[in-house]
Amino acid sequence: MRERSSQALHARCFLLLPEPQRVTEPMSCLRTFFLWRSAAGLLLAVCCVAGLCLATGCQSEPPPTASAPAARPRTTPPASARNTPPNRPAPPVKPSVAKPPRGIEPPANLGLGGSESTQPDTGFGPGRRSPNLGELMDQPGAAPAVAPSKTPRMAIDQAKTASRGIRKISGKHLDLYTDLPASPAIDELTTVFDLAVPKWCAYFDVPAEKAADFRMSGFLMGDANNFRAAGLLPGSLPNFPNGFQQGWEFWVREQEDDYYRRHLLLHEGTHGFMNLMLGGAGPPWYSEGMAELFGTHRWENGQLTMQYNPPDKTETPGWGRVKIIRDETAQQRALSLLDVMRYDSRAHLRVEPYAWCWAACYFLEHYPPTRQAFVDLRAQAADRQGDFTSAFYEKLKPQWPEIDEQWRIYTQGIEYGYDLERALIQHQTGPAREAGAQPQEAVIQADRGWQSTGIMLASNGRYLIESTGSFQIAREPAWKCEPNGVTIHYYEGQPLGIMMGAIRMDEAALAGGPTTLLNSVPLGSSFLLTVQQGGVLYLKINESPASLADNAGQIQVRVSVP
Numbered sequence: 180m181r182e183r184s185s186q187a188l189h190a191r192c193f194l195l196l197p198e199p200q201r202v203t204e205p206m207s208c209l210r211t212f213f214l215w216r217s218a219a220g221l222l223l224a225v226c227c228v229a230g231l232c233l234a235t236g237c238q239s240e241p242p243p244t245a246s247a248p249a250a251r252p253r254t255t256p257p258a259s260a261r262n263t264p265p266n267r268p269a270p271p272v273k274p275s276v277a278k279p280p281r282g283i284e285p286p287a288n289l290g291l292g293g294s295e296s297t298q299p300d301t302g303f304g305p306g307r308r309s310p311n312l313g314e315l316m317d318q319p320g321a322a323p324a325v326a327p328s329k330t331p332r333m334a335i336d337q338a339k340t341a342s343r344g345i346r347k348i349s350g351k352h353l354d355l356y357t358d359l360p361a362s363p364a365i366d367e368l369t370t371v372f373d374l375a376v377p378k379w380c381a382y383f384d385v386p387a388e389k390a391a392d393f394r395m396s397g398f399l400m401g402d403a404n405n406f407r408a409a410g411l412l413p414g415s416l417p418n419f420p421n422g423f424q425q426g427w428e429f430w431v432r433e434q435e436d437d438y439y440r441r442h443l444l445l446h447e448g449t450h451g452f453m454n455l456m457l458g459g460a461g462p463p464w465y466s467e468g469m470a471e472l473f474g475t476h477r478w479e480n481g482q483l484t485m486q487y488n489p490p491d492k493t494e495t496p497g498w499g500r501v502k503i504i505r506d507e508t509a510q511q512r513a514l515s516l517l518d519v520m521r522y523d524s525r526a527h528l529r530v531e532p533y534a535w536c537w538a539a540c541y542f543l544e545h546y547p548p549t550r551q552a553f554v555d556l557r558a559q560a561a562d563r564q565g566d567f568t569s570a571f572y573e574k575l576k577p578q579w580p581e582i583d584e585q586w587r588i589y590t591q592g593i594e595y596g597y598d599l600e601r602a603l604i605q606h607q608t609g610p611a612r613e614a615g616a617q618p619q620e621a622v623i624q625a626d627r628g629w630q631s632t633g634i635m636l637a638s639n640g641r642y643l644i645e646s647t648g649s650f651q652i653a654r655e656p657a658w659k660c661e662p663n664g665v666t667i668h669y670y671e672g673q674p675l676g677i678m679m680g681a682i683r684m685d686e687a688a689l690a691g692g693p694t695t696l697l698n699s700v701p702l703g704s705s706f707l708l709t710v711q712q713g714g715v716l717y718l719k720i721n722e723s724p725a726s727l728a729d730n731a732g733q734i735q736v737r738v739s740v741p
């Protein structure tokens with residue numbers, strides 16, 4: 180047993196993890212407020228089925244009906260149009276997130292919800308330039324939701340379509356028009372879509388009968404000019420990078436990877452299903468996060484798995500959301516959950532917000548303390564009272580410091596296949612035991628993330644932390660390990676399996692700042708620790724949160740005053 184040199188462990192995390200640096204100018208509260216008013220406009224816009232605006236001005240004419248013969252040029256852009264992201268980061272543009280000063284309680288309404296926008300109509304009309312995506316998605320959406328049966332469909336001239344080399348592939352819930360040559364990966368897309376519909380129904384609690392007539396038109400474009408010439412790509416649409424949805428239609432540009440093409444199809448399909456079947460899709464973080472959650476999938480042997488947690492990047496070529504979060508975090512641009520929830524519609528002109536919204540929805544869906552409240556949001560998707568996110572936050576507010584702490588642990592260590600259940604921080608109830616004249620002992624599981632020892636270490640104290648036991652860090656082949664780890668494999672710069680320690684200070688956690696669990700040190704089998712700021716000792720072995728499931732065994736820990 181070797182003894183490591185004495186080191187000090189204290190709350191350096193505040194230095195290691197500064198506040199995210201924004202590349203924009205400071206934003207005043209008033210500016211922030213108005214940004215959120217505009218986001219509120221989107222929320223309302225999302226609630227409005229876009230086809231309404233396709234044929235009429237949003238506010239000036241009565242809603243069209245399904246029997247309308249053909250769409251006339253609209254005078255305002257569609258309201259519930261949604262786009263999908265580029266699959267690689269764009270050059271930085273002005274961020275759309277404003278963060279309250281540290282240590283200040285967010286305002287009562289958090290700027291998280293929506294309310295009726297007071298923005299003037301930007302007046303896009305015939306003869307004017309096409310709106311860009313942000314402008315389009317930020318339109319006031321005062322029009323009431325329209326039942327799917329009343330939502331007009333875009334007129335499709337089949338002869339003209341065929342003359343441009345565009346063929347039609349029909350499934351039960353999707354007519355897919357494409358100018359791409361026949362291939363299994365293209366021609367099976369309607370099957371993929373049809374398999375998605377019952378899964379959307381199940382998650383969003385929509386009876387199958389209600390979705391029986393749910394049938395969208397999708398345009399998979401090799402050459403957008405073909406679709407424009409065939410009248411299938413209205414000039415009023417924004418110049419979207421990859422995908423776009425409004426009303427009963429969506430458009431997807433051809434992709435290099437079969438995976439990402441399907442991903443976009445399912446992403447736009449999720450928008451369509453939510454807008455048409457639920458009457459809305461919620462604010463940007465929820466709408467885009469759910470589209471990403473359901474877009475991230477596995478397709479193998481005719482089986483579709485949605486809400487997939489890809490175990491490695493090879494299963495999802497072109498997607499890259501995990502890498503984006505890792506890169507953002509490494510660049511000190513980690514976002515809190517509230518940051519993500521404050522995204523406005525313009526944020527989604529860049530790819531990073533899609534990654535953050537996916538991560539937020541994945542986390543909230545799988546983290547036990549938030550799961551039920553998050554699932555319940557499906558019933559609020561059409562909420563137009565403006566308190567969608569605020570009400571969600573208020574419901575979880577008492578637990579928010581712990582939720583935020585877990586979120587930071589998740590995003591700082593995000594990996595493909597991250598095992599959120601196993602990586603949950605395990606706290607102990609009851610008063611912590613003081614390590615003093617009497618040594619204190621604890622048992623740590625090898626297959627879990629941070630675990631409280633229940634042992635309190637005092638400020639300025641010196642402690643000997645000894646760990647013993649043999650445990651398994653891989654099943655096939657079975658791989659035994661001891662608390663010093665194995666030095667032929669490293670994870671995050673430390674030997675795989677080495678005992679890691681951190682002192683968690685409740686005050687810091689409750690202040691909503693970076694958790695001190697991010698300030699860990701390798702302890703190995705024996706470590707003489709000098710504590711600067713006291714707190715409860717937390718331990719875990721050093722391994723990827725994606726690889727905990729094949730671990731087994733326990734480590735006995737003894738803490739004494741030398």
Ligand SMILES: [Zn+2]
Pocket residue numbers: 261262263264446450466467470
């Ligand atoms: Zn989208």
